[in-house]
Structure formats: structure tokens, C-alpha cells
Amino acid sequence: MTCPQLEELDLLHSHICQAMGDPKRILILYALHEQPRHVTALADDLGLPQPTVSRHLRILRQRALVTTQRDGPAVVYRLVDDRMIHVLDEMRQVLRDVMARQSEILS
Amino acid sequence: MTCPQLEELDLLHSHICQAMGDPKRILILYALHEQPRHVTALADDLGLPQPTVSRHLRILRQRALVTTQRDGPAVVYRLVDDRMIHVLDEMRQVLRDVMARQSEILS
DNA sequence: TTGATGTATTCGGATAGGCGAATACATGAA
DNA sequence: TTCATGTATTCGCCTATCCGAATACATCAA
Numbered sequence: 001m002t003c004p005q006l007e008e009l010d011l012l013h014s015h016i017c018q019a020m021g022d023p024k025r026i027l028i029l030y031a032l033h034e035q036p037r038h039v040t041a042l043a044d045d046l047g048l049p050q051p052t053v054s055r056h057l058r059i060l061r062q063r064a065l066v067t068t069q070r071d072g073p074a075v076v077y078r079l080v081d082d083r084m085i086h087v088l089d090e091m092r093q094v095l096r097d098v099m100a101r102q103s104e105i106l107s
Numbered sequence: 108m109t110c111p112q113l114e115e116l117d118l119l120h121s122h123i124c125q126a127m128g129d130p131k132r133i134l135i136l137y138a139l140h141e142q143p144r145h146v147t148a149l150a151d152d153l154g155l156p157q158p159t160v161s162r163h164l165r166i167l168r169q170r171a172l173v174t175t176q177r178d179g180p181a182v183v184y185r186l187v188d189d190r191m192i193h194v195l196d197e198m199r200q201v202l203r204d205v206m207a208r209q210s211e212i213l214s
Numbered sequence: 215t216t217g218a219t220g221t222a223t224t225c226g227g228a229t230a231g232g233c234g235a236a237t238a239c240a241t242g243a244a
Numbered sequence: 245t246t247c248a249t250g251t252a253t254t255c256g257c258c259t260a261t262c263c264g265a266a267t268a269c270a271t272c273a274a
Contacts, residue, residue, distance in 0.1 A: 010130045012206075013199055018128035022232085023121040039251060052233070054252055059231095064205050073241040073250050083201045087194055092120055094190045098171050099119075129262085146221060159263070161222055180220045180271040 019063040024048065025056050026088065032066060033085045036078035126170040127195065131155060132163050139173060140192045143185035 020026060027046055031037065037045070043053040057077055060066040065084060069076045079085070127133060134153055138144065144152070150160040164184055167173040172191060176183045186192070 009199070009202075010133060012202055013195070014128050014130040014133055016198055016202055017124050017133070021121050021125035021128045023117045026117060026121055026124070040249090049234075050251075051235085051253080055232085058252080064202075064209070070241085073248090075251065080205055081201050083197065087198050087201065088120070090190065090194050090197070091123055092116070094188050094194065095116075095119055095123055095171075098187055102171070147219090156264075157221075158223080158265085162262085165222080177271085180218090182221065 015063055016065070019060055019065055020084075020088065022056070024052070025060060028053065028056055028060065029065065029079065029085065029088065032077055032079050033082060036076050038071070038074045038076060040074070042077070122170055123172070126167055126172055127191075129163070131159070132167060133195065135160065135163055135167065136172065136186065136192065136195065139184055139186050140189060143183050145178070145181045145183060147181070149184070 020029070024046070028042060031042060031045060039054055039057065040050060042048075042057075043050040046053065057066060061068060061077075064080055066077050067080050069078070127136070131153070135149060138149060138152060146161055146164065147157060149155075149164075150157040153160065164173060168175060168184075171187055173184050174187050176185070
């Protein structure tokens, strides 16, 4: 890499964005913000297959966005930091504003 | 898609995250926040090849994160909305906090 | 129209990411 | 230990992403 500014923190930063760069993972994050949940509960609530949810959760855990806690044979997933939801909300709001401005221009 | 909650806005939302999910694009966004720039200036300042920067800029433009303005044969790129930088900063801060908490636990 | 400058695209190859289906693994109760 | 429940992983396949290198395209001045 010839770009000296690409340091470790930048990589981690982009990893976090990447982790949120899948619509199903965004749904999972919002669902866990609403309430920590077992994998199966999450799968049922979102209408997704359990292995799919489990795979996405692994990614979110590797990126330190969610954490786990055993509950008998089940595993409870919860957000590590609720501020990430705030970040997502802000992003969503900016997106909405930009879209609104664009449709103003087009009309 | 069997998941009814996966609507258009969710897709756009994840597209934005995805757009920021590359370290070079994060650098580009911060550089443009500092100052709008030509493609070549951006490439020089970041130490990246011009075609690479151009390709990344196209992605950022398609996702409505940056906008363009001709300046003779050159093209000036600028951020559509500076709040996206604020979002990135917040994300970075949360990341830092989480990392700090983890190293506390490990020590 | 030609040349200089600046920008965008194409091509090919390598890598990563996503999914369904099947299956392996872990935990606790009986 | 055995079973039931819940979770994680593997496999094969397909698609998406990224890059370097080369090249095409756009704009303006002369």
C-alpha cells in the first residue's frame, strides 16, 4: 500500500461500515436495539433462516457491534453500544434529506 | 425475498454504508470535506492512481454522497452533505470507545 | 483540427461476500 | 448417555468488488 494515511483505524472504520452494509444486518441491529434476542427468535421475527441469521451475527460480533451471552443452550445477542443505532438513524435522516432535495430539483 | 421489512429505504441505507465500507473511500470523503477537489488533486494528495480515485468517486456519486461540477476540462467533486462526515466521526468515536473497553477487560 | 490536460471506462484476474442445503456442535434435562 | 433444543459451520455455487494496466473520452486553447 503506497498510501501512508491508510492506517489501522481506517481499516477498522471501514470494517464497521462494511458490517452495516447489508440490509439484513441493518435489520438485525435494529431488532437487537429494540430487544436483545436469541438467534431463533431473531430468525423468526425477521422471517429469515436460522443459519443466515447466525452467519450475519458472527460478522457483527467479529466487528464488535454485538456481544453474546449464554442462556442455557441458547445464546442471547445484544448490541455492544446503542450509539451505533443513533449513527444509523442519522445516516438514514441525511439520506432522506438528500433524496428530498433531489426530487425537488427534478420536479 | 421472504422478509417483508426489507424495503427500499433499507436497501438505500445499506448502500450508503457499503459506499463507506472501503478505507480509500473514507479517506476520499474526509479529503473532500476538508476541501472540494479535482480528481487529480485528490489522487495526488492521497497517493492513489487516478483511475482508482475516479472509480471510487463514481461509486460515491451513484450513492449520492458526492456531487460534481465541471471546471474546464477538470471536474470538481464535493460532498453532498457534510453531516455524513459527522456520522463517520461518531462511528469512529464509538469504535474507539469499544476498543478501549475491550482492552480494559483484557488487561 | 490538433495537442495538452484532465477524467472515465474497459478488460482480465484475483478476492471477498452472499445464499440454500445439509450437517456438525453445544447445552441441559431426563 | 441419550435426547431435545438451539446454535454454528461447511460445502458448492453464484455474484459483487477491487485492482493495475491500458485506453477511450471530454474540454479547451492555439
